[in-house]
Amino acid sequence: MTKQLDIVFLGLSLSSSWGNGHATTFRGLLKGLHELGHRVTFxxxxxxxxxxxxxxxxxxxCALRYYETTAELQRDYARCLEQADIVVIGSFVPEGRVVIDIVxxxxxxxxxxxxxxxxVTVAQLSADDCDYLSWRQIPYFDVYFSFTGGPMLGRLVEDFGARRAEPLYCSVDPERHHRTGDPIRWDLxxxxxxxxxxxxxxNALLLEPARHMRDRRFVVAGSQYPSDIIWPDNVERIEHLPPADHAAFYNRQRYTLNVTRSSMIAAGWSPSVRLFEAAACGTPIISDRWPGLDSFFPASAIHTAGETDDVVEILFGESERTRLAMARRARERVLASHTGAARAREFVAALTQPRAAALDFDIGSAA
Known part of the structure; x- marks a missing residue:
């Protein structure tokens, strides 16, 4: 596929990063596809x-369009969907099972x-509790692109009937995430x-270290935290930080913390976009531990921590020279392999392979 492609995405959100990480992931991929010369609609x-x-x-x-109901989607965008070379539906799309059948x-x-x-999808499908994808719909897709790599890819094919499962990790936009020269404001x-x-x-890797290190400064940015959390006095809170402010935020930290959801830890090979953003900004990372992390960042490019004392030791004991060298290695790794442009090339390359044999299925009402 070297020609200019018409590609349509239907996803949770491109316009708003509030309370979700999908927007950042889609923005990086779609921008990369645009830079390759493809026409993209979201x-x-x-x-x-x-x-x-x-x-x-x-x-x-890309062209960003909205629809209010599935009936409106079918009525107003039928031609767009029919003429597209590639149509991609993302996870957590509202009424996703109905949308998949329509598309x-x-x-x-x-x-x-x-x-x-x-x-999350696999757990919900196994419990018959997924409202954006049904098990019977998985064979519809020529390629099941997965945020999670590793053994999960085999499971999607063998246990869930995917024709092909390919990893498509999140990515970073180096034009937005880079060194800014902002002075250090927070230690973590x-x-x-x-x-x-x-x-x-x-709590273990940031709030407790803050309580142990009263002379150091910490920050937590993000929405929807319960009002009953007791924040130490040396932990600054930022309710929402739009993507345009992420680079400056990372550059103001001596170290940044990565925390992974339990389902992602169990699956492994599920890097957060925050890892790539921080690394691109040249900020050293302290991460929780999970299988596959070393396939994205070697030990020389990232710290891992399992308890409070690990973080305290890093903040107290590491030299500035070592800190900056680790950050440099992580940044080089990300700019070489984990940009939106790199993901776009992987996406298109996956679709240059011969189409998998279609399986017999009926397109009926969502179940």
Whole structure:
């Protein structure tokens, strides 16, 4: 596929990064596809919580369109979907099972799924509790792109019937995430929306170190944290940080903390976009531990921590020379392999392979 392609994405949100990481992931990939010369359209469900927190209203790398109902999607965008060379549906799309059936009935090109939440999806499918994808729909897709790599790819094929499963990790935009020259303000920071299954790790690896190190400064940026959390006095809180401010935020930290959701830890090979953003900004990373981390960052490019004392030792004991050398190695790794342009090339390359044999299925009502 060397020609200019018409590619349509239907995803959770491109316009708003409020309370979700999908927007950043889509923005990097779509910008990369645009830079390769492809025409991209993104169809987003109009919902008030994103409409009220939009931080990208008029992207210059794709056409952004909205629909309010599945009936409107089918009526107003049928031609767009029929004529596309590739149509990609993302995870957590509202009424996703209905949307998939509509698009499957219209799509004449390659039809793909992009799962930015693979461990969550697999758990929900296994419990018959997934409202954006049903088990019977998985064979519809020419390629099942997964945020999670490693053994999960084999499971998607062998246990769930995917024709092909390919990793498509998140990425970073080096034009937005780079060294800014901002002075250091915090010794350790964290950027992430509240998640109950991350909170214990955040407590152990940031809040407890803050209580042990009263002369050091810490920061947590992100929305939806419960009001009953007791924040130490030396932990600054930022309720929401739009993507345009991420680079400056990372550059103001001596170290940044990465905390992974429990389902992603269990699956492994599920790097957060925050890892790549921080590394591109030249900020040293302290991460929790999970299988596959070393396939993205060797030990010389990242610190890992399992308990409070690990973080305290790093903040107290590491020389400035060692800190900066580690950050440099991580940055070089990310700029070489984990940019939006790199992901776009991987996406297109995956679709140059011969189409997998179609399986027999009926396109019926969502189940």
């Amino acid at each position: 169809l987003e469900r109009e919902v008030p919580w994103y409409a009220n927190h939009r931080d990208l209203r008029d992207p210059d790398f 499957a009935s219209l799509c004449k090109g390659r039809f793909c799924f992009y799962d930015i939440d693979t461990p 920071g964290y950027l992430g929306t509240y998640s109950a299954d991350r909170q214990a790790t955040l």
